[in-house]
Every structure is written in structure tokens, then in C-alpha cells.
Amino acid sequence: MYSALIIDDELPARRAIRALGQWEQFGITDLYEAENGMQGLELLAEFRPDVVFIDMKMPVVSGVEFMNQAVNVMQTKFIVISGFDDFNYMRSAIHSGAVDYLLKPIKRKELNEALEKAVEQLKAEQSRQQREVASGIMHNISMPLVKEKVFSSILDHTGRHHRMEELADFIDTKQGDLFSVVVILALNIAEVCRNNFYGDPHSCYYAVTNALNELLEELGDAFSFKSGRDEQEIVVILSSGQAVPAHYAQERIRHALEKLRETFGFDCIASFDESPCSIDQLAAAYESTKLVLLQADLLHVSPVYVCGEKVNEAVVRESILTLKESLVHALEAGSSKYALSLIEKYVQHVTSTGTFTVEAMIKIAAELRVLLEQILKEMDVYSSEWPSIYDKRFSQPVMRFHMFQERLLNCLEEAFKMILDSRRTSHKFDVEKVKNYIERHYYEEIPISLLTDTFYLSKEHLHRLFKQMYGCGVHEYTLRVRMEKAKELLADDQLRIQTVSEKVGFKDTNYFSKAFKKHCSVSPVEFRQQLVQAGSIQDSNSRRTL
Numbered sequence: 001m002y003s004a005l006i007i008d009d010e011l012p013a014r015r016a017i018r019a020l021g022q023w024e025q026f027g028i029t030d031l032y033e034a035e036n037g038m039q040g041l042e043l044l045a046e047f048r049p050d051v052v053f054i055d056m057k058m059p060v061v062s063g064v065e066f067m068n069q070a071v072n073v074m075q076t077k078f079i080v081i082s083g084f085d086d087f088n089y090m091r092s093a094i095h096s097g098a099v100d101y102l103l104k105p106i107k108r109k110e111l112n113e114a115l116e117k118a119v120e121q122l123k124a125e126q127s128r129q130q131r132e133v134a135s136g137i138m139h140n141i142s143m144p145l146v147k148e149k150v151f152s153s154i155l156d157h158t159g160r161h162h163r164m165e166e167l168a169d170f171i172d173t174k175q176g177d178l179f180s181v182v183v184i185l186a187l188n189i190a191e192v193c194r195n196n197f198y199g200d201p202h203s204c205y206y207a208v209t210n211a212l213n214e215l216l217e218e219l220g221d222a223f224s225f226k227s228g229r230d231e232q233e234i235v236v237i238l239s240s241g242q243a244v245p246a247h248y249a250q251e252r253i254r255h256a257l258e259k260l261r262e263t264f265g266f267d268c269i270a271s272f273d274e275s276p277c278s279i280d281q282l283a284a285a286y287e288s289t290k291l292v293l294l295q296a297d298l299l300h301v302s303p304v305y306v307c308g309e310k311v312n313e314a315v316v317r318e319s320i321l322t323l324k325e326s327l328v329h330a331l332e333a334g335s336s337k338y339a340l341s342l343i344e345k346y347v348q349h350v351t352s353t354g355t356f357t358v359e360a361m362i363k364i365a366a367e368l369r370v371l372l373e374q375i376l377k378e379m380d381v382y383s384s385e386w387p388s389i390y391d392k393r394f395s396q397p398v399m400r401f402h403m404f405q406e407r408l409l410n411c412l413e414e415a416f417k418m419i420l421d422s423r424r425t426s427h428k429f430d431v432e433k434v435k436n437y438i439e440r441h442y443y444e445e446i447p448i449s450l451l452t453d454t455f456y457l458s459k460e461h462l463h464r465l466f467k468q469m470y471g472c473g474v475h476e477y478t479l480r481v482r483m484e485k486a487k488e489l490l491a492d493d494q495l496r497i498q499t500v501s502e503k504v505g506f507k508d509t510n511y512f513s514k515a516f517k518k519h520c521s522v523s524p525v526e527f528r529q530q531l532v533q534a535g536s537i538q539d540s541n542s543r544r545t546l
Contacts, residue, residue, distance in 0.1 A: 001027050001028075001029045001030075002026070002027050002028045002029070002030075002050040002051065002119065002122060003028065003029065003030035003031070003032070003047060003048075003049040003050055003051075004021075004023070004028050004030070004031055004032070004049055004050065004051040004052070004053070005031075005032045005033070005034065005040065005043055005044060005047070005049040005051070005052045005053070006018065006031065006032070006033045006034070006053045007033075007034045007035075007036070007037065007039075007040035007052065007053060007054045007055060007058070007063075007066065008035070008053070008054075008055040008058070008081060009035050009036055009055065009058045009059060010055070011035075013055065013081065013104065013106065014033050014035075016105075016106050017053055017081075017106060017111065018031060018033075020106065020107075020108040020111050020112070021111055021112065021115060022112050022115070025112075026112075026115050026116065026119045027119065028050075028051065028115070028119075030047070030049075032047055032049060036058050036059055036060040036061060037054075037058050037060055037061025037062060037063065037065060037066035038060045038061045039060075040052070040054070040061070040066055041061065041066060041069060041070065044070055044076070048075075048076070049076060050075060050076060050077065050118075050122055051076070051077045051078075051079065051115065051118045051119075051122075052070070052076055052077070052078050052079070053079050053081055053102075054066055054067065054078055054079070054080055054081065055081045055082075056080060056081065056082045057082075057083070063080065063081075067098075075122065075125060077099045077118035077121055077122060078097065078098045078099060079098065079099055079100050079101070079102065079114045079115075079118060080098045080100070080101035080102070081101070081102050081104065081106070082101055082102075082103060082104070083103070083104050099114060099117050099118045099121060100113075100114035100117060100118075100145060101146070101149070102114060103149075147223060148223075148225040151223065151225065151235070151237055151282075152225070152227075152228050154279070154282050154283055155235065155282065155283050155286045156228065156229070156283075157283060177239045177240065177279070178239070178240055178242065178243060178276035178277065178278070179237060179238065179239050179276060179277055179278070179279060179281075179282050179285070180219070180220075180237075180238040180240075180244070180249070180272070180273055180274075180275075180276050180277070180285070181235065181236070181237060181238075181272075181273045181282065181285045181286045181289045182216070182235070182236035182238065182253060182270055182271070182272050182273075182289070183233060183234075183235055183236075183270065183271050183286070183289045183290050183293050184212075184233070184234040184235075184236065184257075184268050184269070184270040185232050185233055185268060185269050185270070185293060185358070185398055186208070186232050186233075186234060186266050186267070186268050187232070187267045187268065187269065187398055187399045187400060188265070188266065188267045188399065189204070189231065189232050189266070189396060190395065190396050191265075192204060192264055192265050192266055195265070196264055196265060201231075205226045205234075207264065208224075208234065208260060208264065208266065209224035209225055209226070209234065210224075211256075211259070211260060211263065211264075212224040212234070212236055212256060212260075215252075215255070215256035215259055215260075216236060216238065216252060216253070216256055218252055219238050219240065219244050219248075219249055219252055220238045220239050220240030220244065221238070221239045221240065222236055222237070222238050223236070223237045223239075224236045224237075231396060232396050232398055233290075235286070237282070240276070243276045244276075246272075246274035246306060249272060249274065250272060250274075250304050250306055253270055253272055253303075253304050254303050254304050257269075257270060257303050257304070258303075267400065268303070269293065269296055269301060269302070269303055269304075269305070270293070270303065270304050270305070271289045271290070271292040271293040271296070271304070271305040271306070271307065272289065272304060272305070272306050272307065273285045273288065273289045273306075273307045274306050274307060275307070288307055289307055292305050292306075292307050293305060293358060294357065294358050294359040294362075295357050295358070295359065296357060296358050297355045297356065297357060298356050298357065298358060298361060298400065298401045298404075299351060299354065299355060299356045299401055300355075301400075317350055317360055317363075318346075318349065318350065319367055320343075320346060320364055320367045320368060320371055321367050321370060321371055321374070323342055323343070323346060323371070324371060324374050324375060324378070326342055327339050327342060327371075327375060328375055328378050328379060330342065331375070331379060331416060331419055331420065332379070334420060336413065336416035336417060336420055339412070339416050340409060340412060340413055340416065343408065343409060343412055344409070347405055347408065350364075351401075356401055358398055361397060361398055361399075361401075361404055362397050362398060364408075365394045365397035365404075366397070368390065368394065368408065368411070368412075369390050369394070372386060372389075372390060372412075372415055375415075375419070376419070377452070377458060378458065379419060380458065380461050381418075381419050381422050383418060383422065385418065386415060386418065389411055389414050389415050389418070390411060390415075393407040393408075393410065393411045394407065394411070431462075431465040431466055431469050431470075432469075433455060434451055434455060434462065434466060434474065435466075435469075435470065435477070437451070437454070438474070438477060438478050438481055439481055442478060442481045442482050442485060442504065442505055443482075443485075443503060443504055443505040444505060445505070446474075446478055448462070448474060448475075451474065462474065479515065479519065480519070482504040482505055482506075483504075483515070483516060483519045483520060485503075485504050486500055486501075486504045486512075486516060486524070487520070487527065489503055489504070490524055490527055490528045490531070491528075491531055493528060493532075497509060497512075497513070497524050497525065500512075500524065501513075512524070
């Protein structure tokens with residue numbers, strides 16, 4: 001079991017870390033908090049936490065001073081927290097052996113990845129000498145991670161507030177170095193991860209990025225990393241003192257993709273910017289390289305696309321959402337076969353131009369989820385199963401066209417069967433679920449749109465079912481629940497009327513009083529007085545005299 005210490009002068013930041021961390025998963029049972037570096041040093045000395053989150057900008061004792069004093073504490077792992085203007089502190093963090101650094105606002109995924117790295121190091125140190133870990137493993141983990149995040153910040157523009165020479169210090173570039181970008185899409189990354197790496201994505205990406213670094217080293221200093229935007233995308237930054245001939249680079253990239261297929265089973269396509277650029281032009285080079293890949297034709301695939309080559313012109317494509325009404329009519333008639341034939345005709349239509357781009361595939365995959373949601377709502381079918389029907393096929397939307405077509409039809413076939421089975425068995429929606437939801441969440445805002453989206457019902461159908469069952473509308477029932485709860489709370493004369501109002505979901509006390517009087521024929525104050533007169537509660541003044 002491990003312990004962790006959160007040091008940040010901002011209470012919301014400490015709360016965010018506490019809320020977002022998967023502490024039990026990583027065996028962290030004790031959490032401590034400090035609002036400045038001095039208090040943090042005291043807690044560090046008292047509890048010797050295994051993991052410390054440290055903000056670099058704090059009063060009293062800054063993060064840099066804290067880490068300078070705490071650097072000799074053995075086994076403790078430091079995770080640095082910084083804002084966009086804190087890059088100057090990274091060098092101190094790295095020199096102090098930080099496991100990772102997190103940029104505010106803190107994101108759940110990055111925080112837990114950092115926690116995972118810290119816990120893994122702690123476990124490793126149980127079987128190795130601490131000095132070996134500090135000099136070897138910490139360097140191997142921290143430095144590539146910083147380099148990856150600096151490159152990522154350049155590509156997604158989060159590093160735009162900094163001078164490029166500041167960022168360049170962290171990626172070990174030389175004056176006059178030129179950069180080229182390779183963007184790779186792994187079309188079957190999920191299958192390779194599952195089949196060859198026991199479902200461990202970290203091992204999978206580690207293997208492929210290290211392989212690419214070696215396979216492309218003839219083109220310069222290659223640094224590969226998984227894109228933060230897309231799980232299927234791997235970015236390779238090539239740095240060299242001179243330009244590399246485009247035809248040679250294209251051939252080496254093609255060779256690298258073939259080796260990835262032979263070694264791991266990866267099916268990849270890539271795009272390459274043949275015009276080397278300076279570091280401050282890197283983001284623009286990435287965008288243009290990615291655009292070329294998005295326009296790649298999946299009906300006639302080439303392994304490597306080069307920026308500057310003619311790309312496919314944009315084709316006006318009919319949205320799959322236009323089929324909703326026809327599909328609903330087919331399913332209402334009980335014909336899933338006809339519904340599937342409509343999808344087959346649609347696929348034939350969108351590919352009739354002879355091109356089908358990566359971008360088109362991504363858009364259709366996204367539209368398909370919306371289409372299924374709309375059909376389920378239109379046909380008043382409620383099922384918690386349908387998201388898995390979609391997700392198991394399109395969690396990663398880019399693939400070979402024949403596989404996309406197969407998964408599209410299989411997904412809809414399974415969804416249509418689920419809908420028809422539900423209708424054939426006369427499965428009706430249990431409107432009591434809505435009633436129970438209202439009774440559990442009466443103190444929150446409950447718009448009709450929330451209920452229709454939650455239970456996949458149309459507004460009209462929900463009103464009809466609810467009134468048939470309970471003799472009143474959803475809004476009227478919600479108000480009734482709130483008023484009954486308000487009566488219970490008013491029996492406690494220690495609660496102010498404003499407090500009662502807030503506890504039953506009213507932000508405006510005056511509006512609550514009007515609603516209460518309309519429903520109960522008396523105001524909240526009058527209702528409480530009636531309870532006192534009836535002896536249901538004792539007046540607070542009488543209690544004081546006693």
C-alpha cells in the first residue's frame with residue numbers, strides 16, 4: 001500500500017487531483033494535502049509519502065525550493081504540476097528526478113498515467129537498488145516523456161505562449177537543425193494490441209515507437225510518439241542538419257511500415273512532408289501532413305503519401321443520417337432485410353465516385369452512432385446494450401475499406417435485430433424508471449430533454465406513458481415530489497425557508513414560496529406555523545424558554 005501528498009496553494013487544484021485520481025486501483029490508501037511548500041516539507045518529513053504532487057508556483061516555499069530540499073528523500077516519486085508559463089521550471093523538475101509533469105487544467109487520463117508510472121517505479125525499486133533506479137530508470141522514463149510532451153505542445157499549439165528557443169532546450173536541438181514530419185495511421189492498432197501485447201496499450205505503443213526510431217534513423221534523429229488527438233495516429237519527428245531527398249525518405253518510410261507489418265502485424269499508411277522546416281514551422285508542417293493523410297483514398301491505398309502530391313478533391317457526400325426515416329419505416333414493417341439493403345445501396349452510392357477518403361470514413365462512423373440513437377428514440381426502444389454494439393466495431397474508426405463495410409453492415413444488422421426482437425416480444429418501456437429517477441433527483445434541474453435522452457423516448461411518448469400510469473405530467477409530478485419533500489423539511493424549524501427551497505431544487509426563494517402556496521394553499525411560513533399550532537413541531541422560542 002502506498003500514500004500520496006498533494007501540495008498546491010489552489011484548493012480547486014487539490015480537489016481536482018483528489019477527485020480524478022484512481023487511488024484504489026494503484027494501491028494508494030492514504031492521501032495528505034498541503035497548501036504551501038513549507039507545510040509540504042513538514043508532512044513529507046512526518047509521513048514519508050510515496051508519491052508527491054507538487055505545484056511549481058506557490059507562496060512561502062516554491063515548488064523548485066521544495067524539490068531542492070526534498071531531493072534526498074528516498075523512494076518518493078514527484079509529479080510536477082505547472083501552467084503554460086512554467087516551462088522554465090521543467091529543467092529543475094527533470095534534474096530533481098520528477099516522474100512526469102502535468103499541465104493545468106489537470107486531465108483525468110494524464111493524471112492517472114502519471115500515477116501509474118509512479119507506482120510502477122515504486123514497485124521496481126523494491127527489487128533494485130534505489131541509486132540504480134534514480135540514475136537509470138528515472139532518466140529513461142522522464143526525459144523521453146518531456147520530449148514527447150514538448151513536441152505535442154508545439155503541434156497542438158499549447159506551447160504558443162513560449163519562445164521556441166525555450167522549447168528547443170528540452171528536445172536537444174542544434175542550431176540550424178531542420179525538421180520533417182511523418183504521420184502514421186495504424187489501421188489495426190486495437191487488434192495488434194489485443195493479440196500481440198495482451199491488451200496492454202502502453203507496451204504496444206512503446207514497441208512501435210522504439211521500432212520506428214531505429215528504422216528511420218537513416219533519415220536523421222527520429223523521435224516517435226502516440227498522438228494525443230487520435231489513438232490510431234503515431235507522429236514521427238525527424239531532425240537533421242540537412243534536407244533528405246524525398247524519394248529516399250519515401251522509400252525508407254515504406255520499408256519501415258513493411259517491417260512493422262512483418263514484426264508486429266501492423267497495417268499502416270503514412271504521409272510525409274518532403275520540405276524540411278525550422279522548429280517554429282513544425283505545427284504547420286504537421287497540419288499539412290495530416291491533411292494529406294485525411295484525403296488518402298482507402299479504395300486505392302498507397303502506403304506512403306507525400307505532401308505536395310495531388311490529393312483527392314472534396315466530394316459532396318450524402319449523409320447517412322438522411323436514411324433515418326426510410327430505415328424507421330422498414331423496421332416498423334418488420335423488415336430488417338430491406339433496411340440493410342438501404343445501407344448497402346448507400347455504401348455503393350458514396351463509393352460510386354471511385355474514391356473514399358479517410359476523412360469520409362471518420363465522418364460516417366461518427367454519423368452512424370447518431371443515426372442509431374435517433375432510430376432508437378423514434379421507435380421508443382430503450383436498451384443499454386446498443387452502445388456496445390457500436391463501440392466494439394468503431395472505437396477506432398479508420399480501417400481498410402472492406403473491413404469498414406463489413407463492420408458497418410454487421411453493426412446495423414445486430415442493432416436492427418435488437419430493435420425487432422424488442423418489438424416482437426412486446427417489450428414496453430417501464431415508465432416507473434422515470435418516476436424513480438425523479439424521486440432520486442428531485443433537487444436537481446430535470447428538463448424533459450434530459451429524460452428523453454436518458455431513456456431514449458420521444459417527448460410525446462414520454463408524456464403519454466407517464467400520464468397513463470400516474471394521471472399527471474412529468475413536470476407536475478416533479479413539482480409534487482418537491483412540495484412533499486419541502487413539507488418534510490419545513491417540520492424542522494431550524495432550517496431557513498431559503499435552505500428548504502435550495503434542498504428541493506429551487507434557486508429562487510420567492511418562486512419557491514409562490515409554487516408552494518399554489519400547491520398547498522398556504523405559504524411555507526404559514527405551513528410551518530400550522531405545524532407549530534398543531535403541536536407537530538415545537539416553536540423555537542418555546543424551546544429556548546425551557
